[in-house]
Amino acid sequence: MPKPPPTSDRRAELLLLAAALFAERGYKNTTVRDIADAAGILSGSLYHHFDSKETMADEILRTFLADLFREYRAIVEREGDPRRAFEQLVHASFQAIDNNHSAIALYQNEAKQLRQSARFAYLDDTDREFREIWLGTLEKGIASGAFRADLDATMAYRFVRDTVWVAVRWYVPGGKLTAEAVSAQYLSMILEGFQSREE
Amino acid sequence: MPKPPPTSDRRAELLLLAAALFAERGYKNTTVRDIADAAGILSGSLYHHFDSKETMADEILRTFLADLFREYRAIVEREGDPRRAFEQLVHASFQAIDNNHSAIALYQNEAKQLRQSARFAYLDDTDREFREIWLGTLEKGIASGAFRADLDATMAYRFVRDTVWVAVRWYVPGGKLTAEAVSAQYLSMILEGFQSREE
Amino acid sequence: MPKPPPTSDRRAELLLLAAALFAERGYKNTTVRDIADAAGILSGSLYHHFDSKETMADEILRTFLADLFREYRAIVEREGDPRRAFEQLVHASFQAIDNNHSAIALYQNEAKQLRQSARFAYLDDTDREFREIWLGTLEKGIASGAFRADLDATMAYRFVRDTVWVAVRWYVPGGKLTAEAVSAQYLSMILEGFQSREE
Amino acid sequence: MPKPPPTSDRRAELLLLAAALFAERGYKNTTVRDIADAAGILSGSLYHHFDSKETMADEILRTFLADLFREYRAIVEREGDPRRAFEQLVHASFQAIDNNHSAIALYQNEAKQLRQSARFAYLDDTDREFREIWLGTLEKGIASGAFRADLDATMAYRFVRDTVWVAVRWYVPGGKLTAEAVSAQYLSMILEGFQSREE
DNA sequence: CATGAATGAGTCTTCATTCAT
DNA sequence: GATGAATGAAGACTCATTCAT
Helix, strand or coil: CCCCCCHHHHHHHHHHHHHHHHHHHCCCCCCHHHHHHHHCCCHHHHHHCCCCHHHHHHHHHHHHHHHHHHHHHHHHHHCCCHHHHHHHHHHHHHHHHHHCHHHHHHHHHHHHHHCCCHHHCHHHHHHHHHHHHHHHHHHHHHHCCCECCCCCHHHHHHHHHHHHHHHHHCCCCCCCCCHHHHHHHHHHHHHHCCECCCC | CCCCCCHHHHHHHHHHHHHHHHHHHCCCCCCHHHHHHHHCCCHHHHHHCCCCHHHHHHHHHHHHHHHHHHHHHHHHHHCCCHHHHHHHHHHHHHHHHHHCHHHHHHHHHHHHHHCCCHHHCHHHHHHHHHHHHHHHHHHHHHHHCCECCCCCHHHHHHHHHHHHHHHHHCCCCCCCCCHHHHHHHHHHHHHHCCECCCC | CCCCCCHHHHHHHHHHHHHHHHHHHCCCCCCHHHHHHHHCCCHHHHHHCCCCHHHHHHHHHHHHHHHHHHHHHHHHHHCCCHHHHHHHHHHHHHHHHHHCHHHHHHHHHHHHHHCCCHHHCHHHHHHHHHHHHHHHHHHHHHHHCCECCCCCHHHHHHHHHHHHHHHHHCCCCCCCCCHHHHHHHHHHHHHHCCECCCC | CCCCCCHHHHHHHHHHHHHHHHHHHCCCCCCHHHHHHHHCCCHHHHHHCCCCHHHHHHHHHHHHHHHHHHHHHHHHHHCCCHHHHHHHHHHHHHHHHHHCHHHHHHHHHHHHHHCCCHHHCHHHHHHHHHHHHHHHHHHHHHHHCCECCCCCHHHHHHHHHHHHHHHHHCCCCCCCCCHHHHHHHHHHHHHHCCECCCC
C-alpha cells in the first residue's frame, strides 16, 4: 500500500478540485461540502488544509495570476516589436485558458464579487498591471504604424480583453480545438477584421 | 398626494429593483431581503407579488429576451443585405445593453447556473435561435462576399457574441459613452481589424 | 340577476367550505387562503366575516356539538329502556356522521390539539357530558340485565365511542352505504359479537 | 464520565424524541426546533442526522410498520386456526401500541395527510397488506364457522381495525392497564358482544 | 489527518392578520 | 363586502466553521 502523498501535494490536489467546482457551479453555489465530497473526505476535514473557503479561492487566483503575469512580463520585456508582442500576449492568454481553465473561469465569473472583500483587493492591482501591459502594447503598435492610427486604444483594449478571456466559457481544454488554433483564428479576426478586402 | 401606481406597475417596479441587485451582486448573493429592503418593504411582502426569488429572475429574463428577439427577428426579416443586417444586429445589441442593462448582466452572469434548473430550460432554445440569427447573417455575408471568404463562421459567431455581450460589464448606461458610439467603434474594429492597411 | 344572499347565509356558506377543508386537509394544513380561494374571494376578505381562523373552527364545532347533544339528551330523556336508548344513540351518531361529516372529522382529528387553547376548553365539558350519557346508558343496561354483567363499563364506553366516531374516516356521505345500514351492522356486531353461537 | 453512545444510537435517540413530539402535538404542529430543543441541540444540527423533517417521519413509520408486519405475517403463517389467529392479531396490535406508542399515534393521526406526498405512497401498500391479513383471517373464520355466518366481513374488518388502533389515543404505556388486559377485554367484547346471553 | 457532532448566523418561504381604499 | 398591499412572526433548511476524539 503506497503511502499517501506529502502534505503540499494534497493541498494542490484539493485546490484543483475546488477550482473545478468553483468554475463549474460558481463560488457561492459550491459548498465546502461539495469540495470535500469530491475529495472523498468530510467537510470539516478540509479545515486541516485551508482555514476557509475564501482561502481556497484566494490561493487559486493568486497562483494563476502569478503564472500569467510572469509570462506577460517576459513577453513585453523580451519582445520589442509591438505587433509580435501583441500576438504573443494573445497566444499566452489562450494557452493559459488551456492550462488553468478553472482558475480563469473563477476569475472571470467571480472576481467582481470577490473584489469587494478586502482580502481580494489585490485584484485591483492585477487589473491595473493587466491594463498597462495590453494598453501599452496597443499604443506602441499604433505609434509604430502596426495598428490603425484611428484605433481608440482604450476601446480596443477592452475589446481584446473581453474577447480573449470570455473564451473560457466555451473553450474545452483537451477538445478538438487546440489553444494554438483558437489563438491563430482570433488574431486573424482581430487584426484583419471580418470585411473582405476590396482591392 | 400622488396616487400610488396601479398594481401591475408595482410588480414592474420590484422587478427593476431585483434586476439591478441581481446584476450588481449576483443572483445567489442577492437575498430576498436585499430586494425587499430596496423596495422599502419586508421580505415576506415580496411574496405577495412573486412566488419565489426564481420567479423574479425568470420574469426579468423572459421580458428582456422577448424584447431582444422581437428586434433581432425584425432586423433579419427586414434587411436583405447581410452586412447591413450585421451592423444592425450589433447596434440593436448595444442599444439593449443600454436599455436593459441589469437583465443582460443577469443573463450574462447567471444563465449558466440557472439553465441547470428545469425552469430555465428555455434558455437553451434562446441560445439556439440566437445562434441561428447571428451565424446565419455571418454565413450570408461570407457567401455574398461582404465578409472574408476564409472566415470561420462559427468562430466568428462566438467572437462577436462574446465581444458584444461582455460589454455589459463595463458599459455604463447614461455615461459619457453612448450605445451609439460604442456600437460604431465596435463595428469598425470587428469589420476592419486592428491592422493598418498596408497599401 | 338575483341579489347575493343575506349576510348570515354567507357566513354559513363559508363555514361549510372551511369545515370541508379542515376535514380534508387538517386544520393546520388548511390556510386561510385555501378557504378564501374555495369561496372565490381574497384571504383578507374572510376577515369581514370571521375575526380569525380559530373562530371558524370554533363555530363549526359549537354548532355541530349543540346539534348532537340536543339529540343525545332527547334520547336519554325520552327512552327509558337502556338497550333501546343505546341503539338510538348509535343510530343518532351515524346519522350525525352523515349530516355533519366535516365537523365530525374536524372534531375527531383536531380536538386534541385545539383543546390545549383556552378558547376550546369547553371541549372538556363536552367530553364529560358525552361520557355521562354513554356510560350512564351502558351502566343502566348492565344493571337491567340487557348487557352482560361482566362487561367493564368504562372499557365498553371507550370501545363504542372510538368505534362509532372513527367511522367518519371511511364513511362517505351520500355513498352506497347509508347511515341506517351502517348503524344496523354496527349494532349487530357490538351487541351480538363476532362469535357464532354454539347452541 | 460515561462515553457518548455510538453514532447510530444518536439517530435512534433523536427519532424517539421526534416520534414522541409528533404523536403528542401532531406532525405539522411540531417544529424542527421543538425536536432539537428536546434533544438539547440547535435546530440546524438536526440536519446533520436527517435531511428533512419528512425523513424523520418516514423513518419512524417505516421502522414501526416493518416490525408490525413481521409479527403479523408470522402469526398468519404459523397459526392455522382463524379464531386463534384473530386473537393473536389483536394481541399483537395492542402489544404494538404498548411498544411503539408514538409511531402508531403518528400513523393514526397523520397517515392521511402524509400519504398525499409521493414519498409516503408506500402507505397504500401497507394498507393493502393490512387489509389482506385481517380480512383474510375474518373470512377464514366465517368459513370455518368460528365467526357468525351473517357477519359482513368487510364491515367487521373496518370495525376491528378502527377499534384496535384508535385505542392509541387513550392507552397509556406503562399505566395501570396492561396491553395484555386491554387485549383480553377487547377480544371478549368483540367476540361475545355486549348483549347478555338469554339462555 | 480525518471523523462526527454540533454551532450560529442566515436564507427562502409561509401564513394569519391588518388596513387604507 | 371586497381588494390589494403589506406586516411580523415563525418555520424548514443551508452552510461555513469549530472542536473533541
